[in-house]
Amino acid sequence: MFVNMFWTIYLGILGAVAIGYLIKGKYKTFPAKLDFVISIITWIGLFGYVSNIQIINTSLWQIVFLGALFWDLIYSFFLADYGDEFKGVSPPVKYIIIAVVFVLLLGPLYFGLYKYAF
Numbered sequence: 001m002f003v004n005m006f007w008t009i010y011l012g013i014l015g016a017v018a019i020g021y022l023i024k025g026k027y028k029t030f031p032a033k034l035d036f037v038i039s040i041i042t043w044i045g046l047f048g049y050v051s052n053i054q055i056i057n058t059s060l061w062q063i064v065f066l067g068a069l070f071w072d073l074i075y076s077f078f079l080a081d082y083g084d085e086f087k088g089v090s091p092p093v094k095y096i097i098i099a100v101v102f103v104l105l106l107g108p109l110y111f112g113l114y115k116y117a118f
Contacts, residue, residue: 007050010108014043031079035071042068046109049116061117069110076102 018039021027027036045064048055076098086094 004050007046007108007112011043011046011050014039014046014109018043029081031075032081035075035080038068038071042109042113045116046112049112058117061113065110065113065117068113072102072106072110 018036022036027033041064044055045061047053048061077095086097089097
């Protein structure tokens with residue numbers, strides 16, 4: 001019961017953040033737009049996992065899992081425009097913060113997508 005509620009809330013938060021960024025016009029560059037498309041695809045996979053509905057087949061979700069994880073790591077560490085958020089922060093500290101935030105915020109997404117694909 002509580003696990004299902006957690007996943008449903010998490011799914012809603014991910015969707016709301018993506019839509020909020022879209023409404024605020026945060027997806028201006030090509031990498032940001034590509035990130036939005038990949039986020040929607042991973043959200044659909046997580047929705048399939050949470051609702052226990054098979055969307056397409058597991059082979060596709062295995063490819064999506066690996067590709068999206070690779071993309072999110074590359075985007076988060078090297079392509080994302082964080083503006084002034086890391087102004088004055090040394091690169092090692094910046095990458096540690098990005099890694100911790102990545103694991104905390106996207107860890108559940110990739111855990112669920114992994115369970116759905118494999």
